[in-house]
Amino acid sequence: xxxxxIILSIIGFSFSVWSQNAQIAEADKKYNKYSYVDAIEIYxxxxxxxxxxxxxxxxLGNAYYFNSNLxxxxxxxxxxxxxxxxxxxxxxxxxxxALKASEEYEKSxxxxxxxxxxxxxxxxxxxxxxxxxxxxxxxxxxxxTVTPTDINxxxxxxxxxxxxxxxxxxxxxxxxxxxxxxxxxxxxNYRDLYVVEKDNAYKLSSPVNFSNVINTKYNESTPVFxxxxxxxxxxxxxFNSGRKGKADDKSTLIKIYKAxxxxxxxxxxxxxxxxSDDYSxxxxxxxxxxxxxxxxxxxxxxxxxxxxxxxxxxxxxNFGKPENLGKTINTESKETFPFLDDDNxxxxxxxxxxxLGGLDIYKAKITATGYExxxxxxxxxxxxxxxxxxxxxxxxxxxxxxxRIGSVGYDDIYSFTKCNYIVEGFITDVKTGEILIDATVExxxxxxxxxxxxxxxxxxxxxxxxxxxxNYTIRASKKDYESAEKMFVSExxxxxxxxxxxxxxxxxxxxxxxxxxxxxxxxxxxFDLDKWNIRPDAAKDLEKIIAVMKxxxxxxxxxxxxxxxxxxxxxxxxxxxxxxKATMDFMIKNGIDKSRLTAKGYGETELVNECKDNVxxxxxxxxxxxxxxxxxxxx
Numbered sequence: 088x089x090x091x092x093i094i095l096s097i098i099g100f101s102f103s104v105w106s107q108n109a110q111i112a113e114a115d116k117k118y119n120k121y122s123y124v125d126a127i128e129i130y131x132x133x134x135x136x137x138x139x140x141x142x143x144x145x146x147l148g149n150a151y152y153f154n155s156n157l158x159x160x161x162x163x164x165x166x167x168x169x170x171x172x173x174x175x176x177x178x179x180x181x182x183x184x185a186l187k188a189s190e191e192y193e194k195s196x197x198x199x200x201x202x203x204x205x206x207x208x209x210x211x212x213x214x215x216x217x218x219x220x221x222x223x224x225x226x227x228x229x230x231x232t233v234t235p236t237d238i239n240x241x242x243x244x245x246x247x248x249x250x251x252x253x254x255x256x257x258x259x260x261x262x263x264x265x266x267x268x269x270x271x272x273x274x275x276n277y278r279d280l281y282v283v284e285k286d287n288a289y290k291l292s293s294p295v296n297f298s299n300v301i302n303t304k305y306n307e308s309t310p311v312f313x314x315x316x317x318x319x320x321x322x323x324x325x326f327n328s329g330r331k332g333k334a335d336d337k338s339t340l341i342k343i344y345k346a347x348x349x350x351x352x353x354x355x356x357x358x359x360x361x362x363s364d365d366y367s368x369x370x371x372x373x374x375x376x377x378x379x380x381x382x383x384x385x386x387x388x389x390x391x392x393x394x395x396x397x398x399x400x401x402x403x404x405n406f407g408k409p410e411n412l413g414k415t416i417n418t419e420s421k422e423t424f425p426f427l428d429d430d431n432x433x434x435x436x437x438x439x440x441x442x443l444g445g446l447d448i449y450k451a452k453i454t455a456t457g458y459e460x461x462x463x464x465x466x467x468x469x470x471x472x473x474x475x476x477x478x479x480x481x482x483x484x485x486x487x488x489x490x491r492i493g494s495v496g497y498d499d500i501y502s503f504t505k506c507n508y509i510v511e512g513f514i515t516d517v518k519t520g521e522i523l524i525d526a527t528v529e530x531x532x533x534x535x536x537x538x539x540x541x542x543x544x545x546x547x548x549x550x551x552x553x554x555x556x557x558n559y560t561i562r563a564s565k566k567d568y569e570s571a572e573k574m575f576v577s578e579x580x581x582x583x584x585x586x587x588x589x590x591x592x593x594x595x596x597x598x599x600x601x602x603x604x605x606x607x608x609x610x611x612x613x614f615d616l617d618k619w620n621i622r623p624d625a626a627k628d629l630e631k632i633i634a635v636m637k638x639x640x641x642x643x644x645x646x647x648x649x650x651x652x653x654x655x656x657x658x659x660x661x662x663x664x665x666x667x668k669a670t671m672d673f674m675i676k677n678g679i680d681k682s683r684l685t686a687k688g689y690g691e692t693e694l695v696n697e698c699k700d701n702v703x704x705x706x707x708x709x710x711x712x713x714x715x716x717x718x719x720x721x722x
Contacts, residue, residue, distance in 0.1 A: 107138055115146075121338075122271035123150040141171050145178065152181055154273070155473050155490055157188035157445055176206035180420075187444025188471050192221060199441075208419045209390070210439045220441035220463075228465030229556040229578070233503045235493070236486070238283055238291050242275050243497040245488035246309040246370075246424075246476045251316055254486065255282045255297055256500060257308035263296045266304035275497065278306045280321065289484060289502045300353045301346060305331070305339075309370040309424070309476065313377055317348045320371035320380065325364060332364045340367040343382055361398060361409050372425040381425040381433070384409070390417040395425055395435055415458045416451060424475045433458065436475035444471035448487065465556075468503065479503075506555035508577040510584045514543040514563050517571075517589035518608060522547025526565040526590070533558040553577055561586055567594035597635070603644065603717040607631045621673045629670065632717050633677050639722065646670050646686040647716040651709040652699050656690060663688025670715070685720070 114129035127150045130143060144167035151160035164182040167174065179202035186195040196218070203211035217223065238244060242259040259275040261267060270277050279302040281294035301307060305324035312319050325332035325339050333339055342362040347355045362368045363386070372381040381397045386409070394417040399407035416422060418439025423446070426434045431453045436446040440461060447469040449461035468474065470491035479485030483505035490498045514526040528549040529540040538559070543549045553559065556578050564570035568590035575584055597606060609628045621629070636642050648667040650659040667686035675681050691699075694712050698704035 107133055107136070111143070117271075118146055118150060120271070121153075123154045124274040125271060126150050139166075139170055141167060141174070144170060145174075148178075148181065148185070152185060155445065157185045157472060161185035161188060161191075176202055179205060180210060184438055184444065187442075190444070190471050209414065210418050210420055213418070213439070214441050217441055224443060224463045224465050224469075226465070226556065227463060228467070230465065230506045230554050231468055231483075231503045232506060233467040233487070233501050235495070236291055236500045236502050238281075238294055239495050239499040241496045243273065243278065244500050245498040247478055247486040247488070247500055248310045248312060249478060249480070250282065250310075250312050252285055253282050254285050254291060255280055255310050255312075256294075257281070257306075257310075258294065259497070260294075263294060265296060265299055265302050268304050270306070273497070277304060277324075278308050280307050280310060289504075298353045300356060306341070311371050311373050313373065319346050319348070319353065320344070320359075320373070321346075322369040322371070327358060334365045340364065341369045343368045343371050360406055367393075370424050372427055374427050375429050375431065380406070381412075381427065382409075383423045383425065390414065391419040391439060392421045393423050395422045395433075412458065416461065421446070424477075426476075426478050427453075428479055429481055434464075434477050434479075435461075436473075436477075437461070443469045445473040445490075446475045448474050448477050473498075506582065508553050508555045508579075508582045508584075509550060510553060510559075510561065510575070510577065510586055511548065511550035512585050512587040513547045514549065514565070515547060515587070515589045516568075517591045523565055523568070523590060526563050526568075528588075529562045529564075531560045531562065535560070555582065561588070563588040563590060565590055567592055569593050597719060597722070599719050599722055601719045603632050603635060603719065604715055609715065609717075621669055626673070629673055630677070633674055633679055636674075636679050636683065641722060642719060643683045643685075643721040645716075645718045645720050646674075646684060647718060648686075648688045649693055649712060649714050649716070650688075650691050651712040652691045652694060652702075653709065656692075660688060660690035660692075663690045666715075 110129050110133050114126045117129070118126040127147065130147045130150070134143060134147065144163050148160045148163035148167060151163065161182065164178065164185055167178065168182065179198050183195040183198035183202060186198065199211065199214045203215050240258065240260045244256060244258045244260070246257040248255045257278045258281050259270070259273065259278045261276050263281065264276055264279050266277065268277050269275070280297035282297045283294050284292035296302060301319070301321065303323065303326050305326045308322045310319050310321040321344055322341055323344050325342050331339050343359045345357055345359060346353045359368070366384060366386040368382055368384045370383045374381070378400055379397050380400055381395060383393050384396055385393045389411060395412045396409045397412060398409045411417065416435070418437065420437065420439030422435055422437045422439065424436045428434070433451045433453055434448060436448055438446050440447065440449060440463065442463055443466070448464045450464055451461040452459040463469065468487065470489060472489065472491045474487060474489045474491065476488035477485060485503060487501050487503060488498050489501060510530070514523045514528065515521060516523060524543060524545055524547060526543040527540060528543060528551065530538045530551055530553060532538050538553060539551050541549050541551055554577065558574070558576050560572055560574050562570055562572045571588045571590050573586055573588060575586055577584060597603070607628065632644070636644065646667050648663040648670065650663050664687065667688045671684050671686040674684060691712070696708055696711055698708050698712060
């Protein structure tokens with residue numbers, strides 16, 4: 088009986104192994120056909136029975152990763168590295184990305200460092216060059232308010248486009264779909280385009296199927312419309328005239344199509360000439376002048392799994408040769424979902440740059456020579472999961488798609504508005520406190536580029552709206568005044584900063600009898616105790632008087648020096664005379680003709696208060712009597 092038991096055990100074990108191998112083989116078939124949901128179900132059953140292998144954990148991690156479930160992908164990649172810490176370089180990158188879904192940034196960075204050691208491609212270099220990327224992202228965060236829309240369903244809803252006062256988007260919802268056909272990749276319905284009305288508050292109406300000409304029994308998504316609304320470009324599975332096209336490996340890829348609106352009906356649906364059965368083209372976006380079409384493709388010759396391209400459109404609607412946007416934009420990973428705003432900024436989603444996790448949305452200014460370095464849009468535009476498909480209008484209001492925590496479906500559509508930050512204050516005269524009307528107030532960003540400007544009103548007040556969470560310099564200027572500047576950061580919790588600016592007058596109305604000392608706020612030409620030689624600080628004040636006299640060659644000035652009542656009358660008269668003469672000599676030495684100057688010391692004979700001999704006074708009261716005057720005798 089013992090022998091029989093052993094034999095039966097071996098048979099049972101062999102059958103178990105055979106069954107296990109059969110299950111894995113079946114799962115592999117589904118995995119290779121991109122039926123990730125079905126493949127996951129089988130792989131996980133095998134794993135639950137205790138089976139472990141690097142290949143199993145790789146495919147489980149990949150299946151979740153490619154289906155944008157990064158939280159669960161991290162679980163299986165973690166088991167992969169526990170089983171065998173040495174993996175192909177790409178798995179270090181994918182695990183680092185997946186860890187960000189649960190905001191494990193320190194651990195993610197550790198795997199990015201290992202990725203850099205294994206394969207220093209552009210993604211690794213971008214990380215190595217900016218290990219403080221989270222601080223940089225924080226600087227650009229808080230500029231928008233993001234809110235889920237009412238059109239989200241339990242299914243995948245994403246990829247909005249402006250269509251007049253409507254929004255067109257893609258959804259795998261069953262309600263309203265032309266066909267009830269399940270996509271094996273997602274186990275959801277194939278996507279159709281839907282249209283909703285948009286009011287001034289960006290509230291959306293109930294969705295309606297967009298078109299039975301545009302929509303088919305396969306996927307349609309990411310439309311873009313010409314400004315006149317008569318042309319649509321959109322993404323669709325390779326499906327023409329009721330026939331599904333296939334690549335050499337028998338897979339059906341995606342292409343960009345174009346259609347025209349004639350007499351209220353969409354017609355002439357055609358794929359664009361640069362599309363192919365053997366690679367994907369998708370997610371079209373139009374430049375502001377509609378002369379350039381941007382799109383995504385994995386065509387040969389690119390840098391990563393998908394790159395951004397552009398193609399020229401001539402006046403007859405013909406397309407040129409697609410051009411890769413280059414290494415400034417594209418990485419060895421995935422760049423996708425482009426959008427261009429009215430100011431010639433390119434927005435796109437990428438998981439190749441150091442970000443918050445999954446796909447993040449980036450902004451790159453288009454210049455005459457190429458593209459500026461992409462900037463992460465920060466929170467809450469981006470999250471630890473996938474954020475993509477951004478569109479916005481001139482007022483920086485728009486929509487984005489995301490599968491972030493809190494989404495009700497596979498992907499959801501969110502509306503956003505730009506944060507309105509206000510800086511306001513008063514412009515005054517620095518000496519008199521008088522309000523200054525019609526002063527120019529300008530705000531510059533940290534690169535000294537002017538952001539906005541205004542004028543102070545009848546109350547001397549200004550008010551300007553700017554972006555939140557930025558470093559700014561504010562400058563006020565007015566004719567006859569020196570400009571004044573202050574730096575500030577727009578991050579007050581009340582979204583309001585008060586910045587008052589006081590300007591110093593540099594042009595004055597002078598006439599016969601004007602005291603230039605008062606004009607330039609020179610209360611005293613300073614001398615050392617009982618001395619009359621000109622000190623350096625006194626020289627600076629005298630240079631102001633000299634400059635005015637040089638600008639006015641006919642001006643004559645009487646220099647008057649006064650003392651307080653302390654010391655004797657004779658002493659004060661002698662001292663003030665010597666100081667007045669020393670002042671005149673200094674001005675003559677510095678270019679003023681002697682004939683234009685007179686000088687006299689008045690001692691204590693012209694006191695401005697009651698501080699005479701034997702009258703107790705404070706030092707401040709005596710100070711008022713110790714003064715210098717420069718009286719204009721002739722203009």
